[in-house]
Amino acid sequence: MSGFSLRRTTSLDMAEIDALLARSFPKLVRDCYPPSVMVTALPLISRAQPWLLDCGTYYAVEHDSRIVGVGGWTVDLQTPDMGHIRHVATDPAQVRQGVGRMLMTHIRREAASAGMRILECWSTRNAVPFYAALGFLELGPIDVPLQPGITFPAIEMRMVLASALARD
Template identity: 55%
Template sequence: MDGFEIRVATQRDIAPIDVLLSRSYPILLKPDYPPSVLVTALPLISKANPNLITCGTYYVVEDADGVVGAGGWTFAAPTGHQPRRGRGNIRHVVTDHLKLRQGVGRALMQRIFEEAASAGAEWLDCLSTRTAVPFYQSLGFRPMGEVSIDLRPGITFPSVLMERAL
């Protein structure tokens, strides 16, 4: 993938990832979610989680423009549920809306697949936005059904649970 570098995220990436999330999510998610959902969810999902960013299995994709993609995986479930043996979880993936279909997301996910398999994951679960379902399907994930993620008391976000064997 010419022109891109994928590396493990560090604490210094938190601010650039915040910028990427807050710039891209409103544009990317608008076609698939009503304004009533976005007005409450975007302020919560457009912020980087410092513990996730610095966990060692979260990555950034950089090019000459800076951070143009981010995402990772963990054995810990994003919803706080108990981890399941051999199953990893895709975590907070985003591609700059100006860099879609240029290989950023696909290269990032390939790195995640390799690292997760190397660490012993046999399956990956993903809580996908409605918007990203076709992307994840193109990578071999299959939809398992719609779920509602509790972001805060009284604030939920409709998502699609997906899974993929490694």
């Protein structure tokens, strides 16, 4: 993708990623969730997770020195050959320009190289077609706990990496 670059994030990216998430999630998910979710859960998912920024497997896509997409993966603690997709978001002004695909292609390859056989994703409702187009299979609805008494309705999706790598 011309003009786009991908790099690992650090804690120094916190403010810019917070701003991206604050632009992205409210606009992109508003038609898929009721007002009660928008009021309670959205403020919690629209913030960068400090531990994730320094984990070594979370990435930023930049365009003109500005972060326009983020996402990454981590290893499941109970299933060491399964990775979890983490906090993927694209700037609303950059959707459908390959930012998400660039991130996910890198994530899939890196996770496979690290020995992951499965990637799991807890997708927002609006992102299900995106993940499905990448080869993720929909397993069904889940409630993601955010804080005591606050959950976020998501769709659990999984991908077997061997078949995903064969398509790249």
